[in-house]
Amino acid sequence: MRAVVIGAGIVGLTTSLALRQAGFEVVVYEQAPAIRAAGASLGLWANALAVLDDLSVGEELRCIGVPTEMYFHDPAGRLLDSPGFGVEDHQYLLAHRAKLNELLADAVGRDRIRLATGFRAYDEHEDHVTVHLSDGSRADADVLVGADGAYSAVRAQLVPGTPAEEHAGHHAWRAVIPATGIAVPENRLILGTNGCRGGYVRTHDGRTYWLVNQFKSPPPTGTLKQQALARVGYLEEERDGILAQLVAATPEDLILHNQVMLVPPLPHWVSARVVLAGDAAHAMSPHITAGATLGIEDAALLGRLLASTDDVPAALAAYQAAQLPRYEQVARLSAAVEEASTPQEFAQNYVAFTHWMLTERPQYPGA
Numbered sequence: 001m002r003a004v005v006i007g008a009g010i011v012g013l014t015t016s017l018a019l020r021q022a023g024f025e026v027v028v029y030e031q032a033p034a035i036r037a038a039g040a041s042l043g044l045w046a047n048a049l050a051v052l053d054d055l056s057v058g059e060e061l062r063c064i065g066v067p068t069e070m071y072f073h074d075p076a077g078r079l080l081d082s083p084g085f086g087v088e089d090h091q092y093l094l095a096h097r098a099k100l101n102e103l104l105a106d107a108v109g110r111d112r113i114r115l116a117t118g119f120r121a122y123d124e125h126e127d128h129v130t131v132h133l134s135d136g137s138r139a140d141a142d143v144l145v146g147a148d149g150a151y152s153a154v155r156a157q158l159v160p161g162t163p164a165e166e167h168a169g170h171h172a173w174r175a176v177i178p179a180t181g182i183a184v185p186e187n188r189l190i191l192g193t194n195g196c197r198g199g200y201v202r203t204h205d206g207r208t209y210w211l212v213n214q215f216k217s218p219p220p221t222g223t224l225k226q227q228a229l230a231r232v233g234y235l236e237e238e239r240d241g242i243l244a245q246l247v248a249a250t251p252e253d254l255i256l257h258n259q260v261m262l263v264p265p266l267p268h269w270v271s272a273r274v275v276l277a278g279d280a281a282h283a284m285s286p287h288i289t290a291g292a293t294l295g296i297e298d299a300a301l302l303g304r305l306l307a308s309t310d311d312v313p314a315a316l317a318a319y320q321a322a323q324l325p326r327y328e329q330v331a332r333l334s335a336a337v338e339e340a341s342t343p344q345e346f347a348q349n350y351v352a353f354t355h356w357m358l359t360e361r362p363q364y365p366g367a
């Protein structure tokens, strides 16, 4: 059996590994000229780590990550407690995004990844799918996986009329910076006023990842550093606190800014031989820091279902039947966090989401 995977991001590469484990011949097409990752660091939760362990890359992954805990504080530095949940609901691995994609690409096999080759369109037939590529070539496969991110061209053909939408007024600024001489005695995530969240976390290699986010932001003006600093005032009561110092010490060209984009809820994720995974199916607000983690679950479920049968349409239908209701629940829990009226409620609803995600995992056939 042959699979074509579009997109060599975290989800496309993990799906490729899972399909290889399922016995598929896999070719990945990536439009960029190199394996790369937008962003700096990435929090991966235990459900994603279990999948990556099962795909035999967990050990290497832990060498490019650091175990970390997600607890929120208020701008005065007080812990926002979330009673009723265990420490395991707060624990994640902070991993280096670009190194993660590199290690996944090595595990898939570089010879199976065609760079600088974009997806254009597909023709679906009863017993195969033909994929048309930007270099004019075609590839036939038993299954086509669209893991091509929020702006997915595969989705545009499979579910027309569902372009990515702006999460109005939701902006994120972040950077990973080398040691600056600023003492960072501990990790700190802060829920502030005016819809701002942010903080700083030490990485596995002695650097610091800082982030600043705002819901319902006025249109940002000025340099990226000025934009981020303008919001730090809502996160730290102390003048020139650690976050302010870290942002101020960051060179402008290291700061990454995103207007957050969402994929609207889709009526379907599959046809008989075409399937969406990761952000292509469900790009969501990063305030729950779980888009990649959940996309890694998509990959594992697809791999397991396709390993358990030769009937590709039946496996894809089973994937959709599992994932559509699961993502309705993700949307409900994520909205409860976003709509929280106080920082305390945000912290409580956040851990309610992670607890659900970690305890109500997909049922993997053969697991």
Ligand SMILES: Cc1cc2nc3c(=O)[nH]c(=O)nc-3n(C[C@H](O)[C@H](O)[C@H](O)COP(=O)(O)OP(=O)(O)OC[C@H]3O[C@@H](n4cnc5c(N)ncnc54)[C@H](O)[C@@H]3O)c2cc1C
Binding pocket: 006, 007, 008, 009, 010, 011, 012, 029, 030, 031, 032, 039, 041, 042, 043, 044, 117, 118, 119, 120, 147, 148, 149, 150, 151, 152, 153, 172, 174, 258, 260, 277, 278, 279, 280, 283, 286, 289, 290, 291, 292, 293, 294, 295
């Ligand atoms: C600020 C921010 C913080 C976040 N933090 C976290 C976090 O801590 N934890 C977490 O789990 N998630 C987090 N997320 C979400 C996470 O980044 C995404 O869910 C994840 O990166 C999606 O991976 P993907 O492989 O589906 O898509 P992408 O990473 O977008 O990869 C898609 C790939 O497809 C390629 N492609 C696109 N179009 C084509 C085409 N036509 N032909 C061929 N290739 C194509 C692209 O070049 C790209 O390489 C965060 C997101 C944001 C914005």
